[in-house]
Every structure is written in structure tokens, then in C-alpha cells.
Amino acid sequence: EIVMTQSPATLSVSPGERATLSCRASQSVSSNLDWYQQKPGQAPRLLIYGASTRATGVPARFSGSGSGTEFTLIISSLQSEDFAVYYCQQYNNWPRTFGQGTKVEIK
Amino acid sequence: EVQLLESGGGLVQPGGSLRLSCVVSGFTFSSQAMSWVRQAPGKGLEWVSSISGSGSGGSTYYADSVKGRFTISRDTSKNTLYLQMNSLRAEDTAVYYCAKDMWRFDYWGQGTLVIVSS
Secondary structure, three states, rough: OEEEEEEEEEEEOOOOOOOOEEEEOOOOOOOEEEEEEEEOOOOOOOEEEEOOOEOOOOOOEEEEEEEEEEEEEEEOOOOOOOOOEEEEEEEOOOOOOHHHHHHHEOO | OOEEEEEEEEOOOOOOEEEEEEEEEEOOOOHOOOEEEEEEEOOEEEOOOEOOOOOOOEEEEEEEOOOOOOEEEEEEOOOOEEEOOOOOOHHHHHHHEEEEOOEEEEEOOOOOOEEEEE
């Protein structure tokens, strides 16, 4: 099983600042990685697929990069609606696995 | 508009069974892979099971934690995805989401809560 490790567990950021979230795979997943956003009481929402492609309707301030084992999600200028938990997920191998999540909170 | 609506959750005793349903609309269900993902209270996301589309033979996949106990299936005449859960354990307590699966989970239902407790 591929283990996905996200860091940091919690990120405290002020509105308007940049947030950088990391996701590391225990072995290569090529570019077969997604990012999801989840707000309290809501279902997750797809943000990025294929490591770097924004899903439909996702603002340009969200960008993903990386391949192999190291991936990054950047939120260029945090808006109030961006404070949430973010998960990465690999679909290169079965079983599909999620990272444990990074909570982005207001500083 | 793509919509997914889960139902069937509830309180069940350890060792019991439950069947979850997910009614979908807005896309061609028969040809689309579908998945179940769960989230224990206060915890992260865990992939549970997937079923491929008709073009891929309807293959099924399971997490080790549920293999042999859970069964994923679909009824294309009813546009409904199912998750039959047997021999339930306390650690199966979670919100269960169904998701449209394009290798990415691009649409999710609102979830249904399963509580396994005596």
C-alpha cells in the first residue's frame, strides 16, 4: 500500500497570504494524484487532478505541482472561503490512498 | 446537473448488516466507474470500494479493511449504486460517501452516517 504523508498537519495563515501544502508518497505515483478540499459538515470537493490540472470552477489561486513522490498545493492568496482541510489522494495503485489531511486555519 | 444521493445509513449492532444506496443522475451511470469513500468521526478520508463501468467489465475493488465483508454493486435500471455491508464492526462507524469516479472523484454525494454500536 502506498502511504501518503501530508505536511504540515495544521497551517495557520492570514487572509491574503500564500499557503503551501505538501504531500509525499511512499513510492512513485507518477502524476496520478488529486487534491480535495473539505469544509466542516460538507462532502469533499475536487480541486486538482493529475497533480496539476484545476477542476471545473476552481479559482486560479489554487495550483498543484509535482510528480513521482513529491507534490505541492499552493493557494496564492487565501480567501475566507479557503479555510478548510485539504487532502491528497493517489490513484496510481490499488488500494487508493489519501493523506491524513492538512488543516488550513486563520492566523 | 450531476447529482448523487446516498441513503440507508443508521444505527446497527456489531455483527449486523446494512445496505447503502446511492441514486445518481446527470450522467451515463452504466458506463461510469463509481466508488465509496468513508470518513470516521473527526478523522480523514478512507477509500472503501470501487466498481468499474460496463465497458471495463464491472470489476470491483476493495480496501483490505472491508474485503470479504462489503460488496459493491450497481443496478443500472435504477441508476443506483449499492454497498452491502455485513459483519459490521465498531470501526466501520463513519459517514459513507458515494463518488463518481474518473480516476478522480469529481462528484460526491452528501454522505450517509453509519453507526455501529450496541
